Amino acid sequence: MSTEAEEWGKQLRLAGYKLTRQRRAVLAVIAAGETHLSPAEVYDQARIACPDLGLTTVYRTLEILSELGLVRRVHLEKGCHSFASASGGHSHHLICNKCGEVIEFEGCDLSPLLERVAQRTGFVIEAHWLELFGTCPACQRVSENSPQRHQDTKK
Numbered sequence: 001m002s003t004e005a006e007e008w009g010k011q012l013r014l015a016g017y018k019l020t021r022q023r024r025a026v027l028a029v030i031a032a033g034e035t036h037l038s039p040a041e042v043y044d045q046a047r048i049a050c051p052d053l054g055l056t057t058v059y060r061t062l063e064i065l066s067e068l069g070l071v072r073r074v075h076l077e078k079g080c081h082s083f084a085s086a087s088g089g090h091s092h093h094l095i096c097n098k099c100g101e102v103i104e105f106e107g108c109d110l111s112p113l114l115e116r117v118a119q120r121t122g123f124v125i126e127a128h129w130l131e132l133f134g135t136c137p138a139c140q141r142v143s144e145n146s147p148q149r150h151q152d153t154k155k
Helices: 003-014 021-032 039-049 055-067 111-121 137-145 150-154
Strands: 071-075 081-085 090-096 102-104 128-134
Touching: 003 021, 003 055, 021 039, 021 055, 021 081, 039 055, 039 081, 055 071, 055 081
Parallel strands: 090 128
Antiparallel strands: 071 081, 090 102
C-alpha cells in the first residue's frame, strides 16, 4: 500500500472505523489513481487484490473517505460521481454535459477571488475544487454534423 493509502488507513482507524482487507484494497486503488474513478472502476480494480470485495463496501468506503475529506467527489451528469484523492488542496475539472467526459486542467488564477471571499465571509480557505460544465469539442462536432451525440459513439 502506498504512503497515502497507509495515512488514510490511520485516519479511518482514528475515526473509529475498522481497516479491513476490503477497505485496504479500495484505499490502494484510489491512492494509486492518477485521475478520478467511478465506484465501478474502483470495484473492478480492487477485486484484483481482493476477490471477495463487494460493491456495497466500495460505496461505503468511498462515502467514509469523502466525509473525512480524504477523497473528493467529481460530479458527473445524471447525479453520478467519481472519486479522486483530495491531496493537493485543489483540483479543476471540465465536465461535458453530453457525454460525461471529465478533463482535469492545470492553472489556478483564483487567488484574488479566494482572498475577496475570505475577507467578505471571514472564512480561512484551505482548499478548493472547481468544476466547469459545458460541451466537449467532440460533442460539439457531432452536434454540428449530425443529430447523433458523441455519447453514442463512445459506447
